[in-house]
Amino acid sequence: LIHIALDAMGGDHAPAVVVEGGVLAVQQLGVRVSLVGPEDVIRRELARFPSANLDLVSVVHAPDVVGMAESPAVAFRQKKASSIHVGLKLVKDKLADGFVSAGNTGAVMMASTLILGRMEGVERPAIASLIPTKTDRPVLVLDMGSSVDCKAEHLAQFALMGHTFAKTVLKQESPRVGLLNIGEEPEKGNEVVKEAFELITQLPIHFVGNVEGKDILDGVADVVVCDGFVGNALLKFGEGVSSTIFGFFKHQAKSGSLRSKLGLLLLKPALMEFKKKYDYEEYGGAPLLGVNGISIIAHGRSSAIAIKNAIRLAKNEATARISIPVSTEMPSL
């Protein structure tokens, strides 16, 4: 049975919603979940599920809590008994197969890297986000903010890590790996990206060349590689565009003409279907790739379903890691 350590104190709606997500995971995914955090707080939350079979839920006491805005370095030094620290130690000590947290992203990244250690050959871990596309396959975009000053070698390593994740965890036969650029021609881009293009060409992966931002959601590649600054800025701008458009609909539903209100009412089932397809909840979290162990970073505003899906992702990753030889995970450059 796969066993996931869950940071019960991480996220905007912790601990209530996170504990609920953990219970859902146990009920629906056939995993064992350890809720990590202050024991009394977690027990109180668990008491809300008296009729649930909680045989597969355990509580691991961790009295410290890392705030969402706290400095990752300070938290790491001063809060060795935090839910993040204790949860990752469980993975490090092979007492759990993976860690999931919707808490302070920087703190989870730093603690994951320092406690689990980097995989051999990896200089920089990367946060890999799964984003739904127009096709029936999601695209894995990395890095999303873990490494914000990338050299070409780092981008090439991201290409390998993304390739391996798509192949082993997402079960994609020959994942198409693209390099985010501002034009399709190989000579486009900044110095780092041009150099990365040359490096990635030499890797034993299916490299489809440069990919432009406007084509990512068309599904032209299964993996898209970029610097963490670019990836983070891009994703957040995309969120802004999406929220602007749907904000307009919300406004129309509330203050629009009768005609618009009626139109929206009729369109509702289709809109719900669209939102479901593109919902961040669908994948629940972003794996931190390049560390020795499984660490999934969930969205700060995660719902219980998002937490459950992040646990499912951790489970899939754990299952894949068991079934593949470790040596294929990170070919050397």
Added chain:
Amino acid sequence: LIHIALDAMGGDHAPAVVVEGGVLAVQQLGVRVSLVGPEDVIRRELARFPSANLDLVSVVHAPDVVGMAESPAVAFRQKKASSIHVGLKLVKDKLADGFVSAGNTGAVMMASTLILGRMEGVERPAIASLIPTKTDRPVLVLDMGSSVDCKAEHLAQFALMGHTFAKTVLKQESPRVGLLNIGEEPEKGNEVVKEAFELITQLPIHFVGNVEGKDILDGVADVVVCDGFVGNALLKFGEGVSSTIFGFFKHQAKSGSLRSKLGLLLLKPALMEFKKKYDYEEYGGAPLLGVNGISIIAHGRSSAIAIKNAIRLAKNEATARISIPVSTEMPSL
């Protein structure tokens, strides 16, 4: 009378749509327009408007045409008689007040920089895009792809150039200038951006600090500064998100349920209003800032109305440059 040189051969729908845009500008904006390109081709297009008063339209012969995918450097060396080259020479020689082109962006950038020259103190010109926001003021984002390997000094110069454009051309009293970053705290970001933060803090402008991608469309700043690689990638991803959402509606209108089709029909006026507000046509083009003269880069797929609006932007810029002392345009660092 403001006089604009228009690249009649630039853009996906040139020359027909571009010439039409030039005619619209003359009729509606009270400007003089010189159509630059092969004389016989342009005369043929102009013959489609027999009843229009074309006293303010002239034709400037330029036999060479730069293709949309041609190398900017090769085009600059080998096609001195192109519509881009000849049009910019008119501005350089003060025979026209500004140049507008929907042609090969790289070629227009390079020719603008080499023919017009950089403003004193400016190391890198920047393409500044005007993007509609939720408020009634657009946001000016620069750079959008002209400079893809920026140092902190370049970003600081963009801040000044954007400030000056917003103040003088957009008539914003004290434009709020923000730095694109992946978090709001000053210590966030990559090395270049952290250093730029310090430099911009020292400038005599209204610096509002870091701005995240998700907040740009909320109108939290009037000017947002970023490296050209980031700006271009971000904008294109935003286009991809928007086209994914509206593509869904198009699909529903065609192949959705009867209920969805009816809903969309009712929603149509509201949707048209939304599209109008956020349409790229509204501003027509992006000024290239930091060169000695006015050069507006219009979208490759520009419609006649977009061309007309790009000419309006050139006119506004020309009017502003006439009324302000040149020395205030580029304070030194």
